[in-house]
Amino acid sequence: MAELGFSNVSKQFDGAPALQGIDATIRSGEFVALLGPSGCGKTTLLRLTAGFDQPTAGEIRLDDQVVAGHGRFVAPEAREIGIVFQSYALWPHKSVFANVAYPLEVRGVPRAARRARVAEALALTGLTAYGDRMPAQLSGGQRQRVALARCLVFEPRAVLLDEPLANLDLALRASMQEVFSMFHRRTGATMVYVTHDQGEALALADRVAVMESGKIRQFAAPEVLYREPADCFVAGFVGDGAVVSARLTGKTRGECMVLDVLGQEVRARSRTATPTHVSIRPEAITLSDSAMLRARVTNCTYLGGRFRLSLDAAGETLVAFSSCRAAIGEGVGMSIDDVWAFHDPDHEVRVTGMPSYA
Numbered sequence: 001m002a003e004l005g006f007s008n009v010s011k012q013f014d015g016a017p018a019l020q021g022i023d024a025t026i027r028s029g030e031f032v033a034l035l036g037p038s039g040c041g042k043t044t045l046l047r048l049t050a051g052f053d054q055p056t057a058g059e060i061r062l063d064d065q066v067v068a069g070h071g072r073f074v075a076p077e078a079r080e081i082g083i084v085f086q087s088y089a090l091w092p093h094k095s096v097f098a099n100v101a102y103p104l105e106v107r108g109v110p111r112a113a114r115r116a117r118v119a120e121a122l123a124l125t126g127l128t129a130y131g132d133r134m135p136a137q138l139s140g141g142q143r144q145r146v147a148l149a150r151c152l153v154f155e156p157r158a159v160l161l162d163e164p165l166a167n168l169d170l171a172l173r174a175s176m177q178e179v180f181s182m183f184h185r186r187t188g189a190t191m192v193y194v195t196h197d198q199g200e201a202l203a204l205a206d207r208v209a210v211m212e213s214g215k216i217r218q219f220a221a222p223e224v225l226y227r228e229p230a231d232c233f234v235a236g237f238v239g240d241g242a243v244v245s246a247r248l249t250g251k252t253r254g255e256c257m258v259l260d261v262l263g264q265e266v267r268a269r270s271r272t273a274t275p276t277h278v279s280i281r282p283e284a285i286t287l288s289d290s291a292m293l294r295a296r297v298t299n300c301t302y303l304g305g306r307f308r309l310s311l312d313a314a315g316e317t318l319v320a321f322s323s324c325r326a327a328i329g330e331g332v333g334m335s336i337d338d339v340w341a342f343h344d345p346d347h348e349v350r351v352t353g354m355p356s357y358a
């Protein structure tokens, strides 16, 4: 399995930027998700990696081999990269076995070795009993597993997956996520998984690259994105909660700084000395009748085991968890503690029209 490297990769379509200065390394054997809203450049990055298109600038490497950039271009078939599409792209007139055997056939693998490797790939994807079926006789999840088996059978240097579960219903998506995880654990494949579903990205990936407008905003482990988002976009796009302006008080408490958030002194973790915003996750909010900060319940949803409350506090929408149901319009008290603070002055001007505190 190979390491994938991107240095200052840009792509323009008719002068419009689809990717801007992508710098990233995907380690050998790593499962990385590309997460972002529609049009942020996820599929373009995947297509450049596969060799279906060429970058306008920058360099893409597979281990030490430059596959695109500086006048070099390695054709897709020579990159030995497996791809799984949302649409499965199976041969409709070939059986499951023949579909999976196809990449070995075109590589000239002898028949006996071919049979053994197809059997192994079918076993790995739970399809041993389905070898003789035609694609039309399979469910969506089973078809996607055939596509996965077909791409693993030739032992690719990396596997790229473009929204592979987008066509499946919710229950099947959950069970297919387990198939992908298990597949990754067993094969140790380098995997790049495109999705706009944050739940899927956080559940599956070792690291997630959060993209917006052709740029990677943050590339980190799911728990880091959740606890320590780099900016307003990541804080708002990943996980639940609120992003609120904050002001330095000049005080500290232990390792933490104390910020003015919604008129209250709140303890914040941070890597910057000049924070402009805080990310307030639901766990940072404690509801209590005696708390100074007052809010009004604007929504209450049962999540199973607990309720999710949307709260209006001084015009900001916050999210809290509660063990009891709350009535819409009810007043509650809350305290906020242990939030994450970051510096994002651009967003402050754009979103709230307030001056930067930096």
Ligand SMILES: Nc1ncnc2c1ncn2[C@@H]1O[C@H](COP(=O)(O)OP(=O)(O)OP(=O)(O)O)[C@@H](O)[C@H]1O
Binding pocket: 013, 014, 017, 018, 036, 037, 038, 039, 040, 041, 042, 043, 044, 045, 196
């Ligand atoms: N062949 C093309 N010609 C012109 N513009 C393109 C082409 N392919 C992509 N784009 C543009 O590049 C930008 C990035 O598109 P891309 O498909 O990579 O986004 P995405 O994040 O995968 O979106 P989605 O989640 O909707 O699939 C978009 O603005 C898109 O319109």
